[in-house]
Amino acid sequence: MARSRQETMEENRVKLIAAGRKAFAEKGYAAASMDELTADVGLTRGALYHNFGDKRGLLAAVVTEIDGEMAARAKQIASSAGDPWQCMLAEGSAYIEMALDPEVQRIVLLDGPSVLGDPSKWPSQNSCLQATKRSVEQLLAEGVLKPVDAEAAARLLSGAALNAALWVAASDDPKVVLPKAIDAFKTLTSGLLADR
Amino acid sequence: MARSRQETMEENRVKLIAAGRKAFAEKGYAAASMDELTADVGLTRGALYHNFGDKRGLLAAVVTEIDGEMAARAKQIASSAGDPWQCMLAEGSAYIEMALDPEVQRIVLLDGPSVLGDPSKWPSQNSCLQATKRSVEQLLAEGVLKPVDAEAAARLLSGAALNAALWVAASDDPKVVLPKAIDAFKTLTSGLLADR
DNA sequence: AAGTTGACATACGTTCCGTATTTCATTATC
DNA sequence: GATAATGAAATACGGAACGTATGTCAACTT
Known part of the structure; x- marks a missing residue:
C-alpha cells in the first residue's frame, strides 16, 4: 500500500499528541509514563524523543x-x-x-x-x-x-x-x-x- | 546540654522547611532532590519522610x-x-x-x-x-x-x-x-x- | 536503672527519563 | 531496476530519584 514516509510520521505525531492529552489529563504530567503512553499507540519512546525532543516537548505540543x-x-x-x-x-x-x-x-x-x-x-x-x-x-x-x-x-x-x-x-x-x-x-x- | 527531644525535632522541621524553600525556589519542585536538600542541613531522607510523609508534604508546609x-x-x-x-x-x-x-x-x-x-x-x-x-x-x-x-x-x-x-x-x-x-x-x- | 518509645539513618528495589547505538523501510541516484 | 543513502523508529544502557523497610541509638518513662 506504500504509505509515504511523511504520512506515517504525521500519523505518529497525531497519535502521540492524542495519547499525551489522555495521559496528561488522567494522571497529570509528572505521573504520566512515557513508556506506557507510547506503547498505548503501538510505538516506543524512540518515536517520542525523535518527534518532540523530550517529555516537555510533548506537553508543549498538547498545550498548543x-x-x-x-x-x-x-x-x-x-x-x-x-x-x-x-x-x-x-x-x-x-x-x-x-x-x-x-x-x-x-x-x-x-x-x-x-x-x-x-x-x-x-x-x-x-x-x-x-x-x-x-x-x-x-x-x-x-x-x-x-x-x-x-x-x-x-x-x-x-x-x-x-x-x-x-x-x-x-x-x-x-x-x-x-x-x-x-x-x-x-x-x-x-x-x-x-x-x- | 540535654537537648529535649521535642526541641531537636522542631529544629529539624524548621531546617527542612527552610531548605525546601530554597531548593524549590531555585530548582523547581520536580528538579529538587530530596537527597541533596536533606544533606544540606545535615540530615537524611529519613528525617524528611518521618516529618512530612513525602515530598508533597514538604511542599505543602513550605507553601503554608x-x-x-x-x-x-x-x-x-x-x-x-x-x-x-x-x-x-x-x-x-x-x-x-x-x-x-x-x-x-x-x-x-x-x-x-x-x-x-x-x-x-x-x-x-x-x-x-x-x-x-x-x-x-x-x-x-x-x-x-x-x-x-x-x-x-x-x-x-x-x-x-x-x-x-x-x-x-x-x-x-x-x-x-x-x-x-x-x-x-x-x-x-x-x-x-x-x-x- | 532497665525497658520502651520513636526520631532518624541506612540499605534496597522500583521506576522512569534521556542518550547512544542499531535497524530497516523508504527515498534518491545511476 | 538495483544499489546507496537517509532518517524514523527500536533497543539497550546509564543514572538518578522516590518511597519503603529495616536497623539503631538517644531520650523519656516507671
Missing part, C-alpha cells in the same frame, strides 16, 4: 493544540453576539466554562504553567490571551473602554476568568457556583467601561 | 509558611490606608508586588497549584484568599460595592492580581510594566463599586 481549540471556540461564540461589549463578556464567560473541562484544567491551567512557565512565554503565544487582547484593543479603538493598557487588561481578564474556573471546579457544587462566578466576572469587568 | 507571610504583609499594608476602598486597592497592589518575588512565583503560583491542586483546597486554606474575602465582605456590608458573591469576587481579584504578577515578571522590562498592571487592576476593580 488545546489552546488553539479554546481560542477558536471563543472566537466562534463571540462572533454570535452583536454588541462588541456583549461580545467580550460572552468571550470571558466562554473561557470560564471551557476551563471547567478537567482536561483543560489539569493540562493547561495547572501543569502547563508549572512545566512550561508563564503562558505569555509559551511557543503557542497563548492564542486565548492574544484573542482577548485583540478584543480589548478593538473596544479601546471604539472608545468603549477607559484608557488602559490592552495587554495588561487582557492579562487581568484572562487570569480572573481562568482562576475563577479553577475555583468553580474545585467547589462542592459547581452547578450553583458557576453562575455566581460569571455574574461576578461581568460585574468586575464593567470597571473597564468608559463613563458615559 | 509563605502564604501566611504574604497574608500578614498584606494585612499590614492594608491597615495603613484610611479609606476601606483604598485599603482594598492597596491590598491588591501589594499582592501583585509580592508575587514578583521569584520564590513566591515558583513555589506558590506555579508549582503549588500543579502539585497540590487548586489553592481553595490547600491545607493552609490559602490565607491570602481568605483575607481578600473578608475585605470584600466588609465593603459589601458598608454598601460600597454592588451586590456580588464575596467569595467569587475575592477569587476573581486574587486571580487577576497574581496572574498579572506572573505576566509582569515574565515581561522584558518589569519596571515599566508593573505600573501598567497596577493601573489596570485598579481600573478593573472599580467595576465592583456601587453606582453613586
Whole structure:
C-alpha cells in the first residue's frame, strides 16, 4: 500500500499528541509514563524523543493544540453576539466554562504553567490571551473602554476568568457556583467601561 | 546540654522547611532532590519522610509558611490606608508586588497549584484568599460595592492580581510594566463599586 | 536503672527519563 | 531496476530519584 514516509510520521505525531492529552489529563504530567503512553499507540519512546525532543516537548505540543481549540471556540461564540461589549463578556464567560473541562484544567491551567512557565512565554503565544487582547484593543479603538493598557487588561481578564474556573471546579457544587462566578466576572469587568 | 527531644525535632522541621524553600525556589519542585536538600542541613531522607510523609508534604508546609507571610504583609499594608476602598486597592497592589518575588512565583503560583491542586483546597486554606474575602465582605456590608458573591469576587481579584504578577515578571522590562498592571487592576476593580 | 518509645539513618528495589547505538523501510541516484 | 543513502523508529544502557523497610541509638518513662 506504500504509505509515504511523511504520512506515517504525521500519523505518529497525531497519535502521540492524542495519547499525551489522555495521559496528561488522567494522571497529570509528572505521573504520566512515557513508556506506557507510547506503547498505548503501538510505538516506543524512540518515536517520542525523535518527534518532540523530550517529555516537555510533548506537553508543549498538547498545550498548543488545546489552546488553539479554546481560542477558536471563543472566537466562534463571540462572533454570535452583536454588541462588541456583549461580545467580550460572552468571550470571558466562554473561557470560564471551557476551563471547567478537567482536561483543560489539569493540562493547561495547572501543569502547563508549572512545566512550561508563564503562558505569555509559551511557543503557542497563548492564542486565548492574544484573542482577548485583540478584543480589548478593538473596544479601546471604539472608545468603549477607559484608557488602559490592552495587554495588561487582557492579562487581568484572562487570569480572573481562568482562576475563577479553577475555583468553580474545585467547589462542592459547581452547578450553583458557576453562575455566581460569571455574574461576578461581568460585574468586575464593567470597571473597564468608559463613563458615559 | 540535654537537648529535649521535642526541641531537636522542631529544629529539624524548621531546617527542612527552610531548605525546601530554597531548593524549590531555585530548582523547581520536580528538579529538587530530596537527597541533596536533606544533606544540606545535615540530615537524611529519613528525617524528611518521618516529618512530612513525602515530598508533597514538604511542599505543602513550605507553601503554608509563605502564604501566611504574604497574608500578614498584606494585612499590614492594608491597615495603613484610611479609606476601606483604598485599603482594598492597596491590598491588591501589594499582592501583585509580592508575587514578583521569584520564590513566591515558583513555589506558590506555579508549582503549588500543579502539585497540590487548586489553592481553595490547600491545607493552609490559602490565607491570602481568605483575607481578600473578608475585605470584600466588609465593603459589601458598608454598601460600597454592588451586590456580588464575596467569595467569587475575592477569587476573581486574587486571580487577576497574581496572574498579572506572573505576566509582569515574565515581561522584558518589569519596571515599566508593573505600573501598567497596577493601573489596570485598579481600573478593573472599580467595576465592583456601587453606582453613586 | 532497665525497658520502651520513636526520631532518624541506612540499605534496597522500583521506576522512569534521556542518550547512544542499531535497524530497516523508504527515498534518491545511476 | 538495483544499489546507496537517509532518517524514523527500536533497543539497550546509564543514572538518578522516590518511597519503603529495616536497623539503631538517644531520650523519656516507671
